[in-house]
Amino acid sequence: MxxxxxxxxxxxxxxxxxxxxxxxxxxxxxxxxxxxxxxxxxxxxxxxxxxxxxxxxxxxxxxxxxxxxxxxxxxxxxSPGAERPLKKDKDFEKAIGKNVFIKTYEPIEGEKQFEGILTHFDGITVTLEIKIKTRKKSVNIPYEKVAQARLAVSFS
CATH class of the missing domain: 3.30.300.70 (RimP-like superfamily, N-terminal)
Incomplete structure (x- = not known):
């Protein structure tokens, strides 16, 4: 800051x-x-x-x-708007069950950008359920590797 x-x-x-x-x-x-x-x-x-x-x-x-x-x-x-940034632990906790967008400092499973439902956060790992074509997959992102995170508006 x-x-x-x-x-x-x-x-x-x-x-x-x-x-x-x-x-x-x-x-x-x-x-x-x-x-x-x-x-x-x-x-x-x-x-x-x-x-x-x-x-x-x-x-x-x-x-x-x-x-x-x-x-x-x-x-x-x-107001932070519909795509509110997630900055603090409590922001991630309140966003469980919501659609989020995350950018990482380095690739996780070959990717640096993820969008999906935040299913779990424990202060160490952020878990997203993402859609890949017709199937769903869980991705675990180390919290320290999160560069940016925000709520994401879903148009589906």
């Missing part, structure tokens, strides 16, 4: 805790000539625009006080 993201996490966490919300992810990225600070928040029943606006206002005040970012930037506070 970048220094900016770490500082923003420390600033936004008390705000989210106070509102009963969860921090999903923070991105601090340059796109073209502009910098963007994106804070993704959620809760069990989903997040609405008013909650995003309130968090944005409260976080903006804290950022103005602490001033941890040297560049001009755009602050965006939003």
């Amino acid at each position: 970048s220094k900016v993201a770490e500082t923003v996490s420390q600033l936004v966490t008390p705000i989210l805790d106070d509102m009963g919300l969860e921090l999903v992810d923070i991105e601090y990225v340059k796109e073209g000539k502009d910098w963007f600070l994106r804070v993704f928040i959620d809760k069990e029943t989903g997040i609405d625009i008013e909650e995003c606006g309130l968090v944005s206002e409260r976080l903006s005040e804290k950022l103005d006080e602490v001033d941890p970012i040297v560049h001009n930037y755009f602050l965006e506070v939003s």
Whole structure:
């Protein structure tokens, strides 16, 4: 996590805790000539625009006080969306039974990208049930080899 993201996490966490919300992810990225600070928040029943606006206002005040970012930037506070990233152990645990997409740092059984139903997670291994043509197969992915993971929208 970048220094900016770490500082923003420390600033936004008390705000989210106070509102009963969860921090999903923070991105601090340059796109073209502009910098963007994106804070993704959620809760069990989903997040609405008013909650995003309130968090944005409260976080903006804290950022103005602490001033941890040297560049001009755009602050965006939003839901992680339907393809929510899976970052923490609890994200994987909550995603059991759901369709997920995983990229790995190195090939597992000759592949680096997998999409399927997350059937098991124990903190060491992520198990997916994937479809290969007309049959199903279980794939065990070592958790430390997961580069990216997210929920995947299924159109089947």
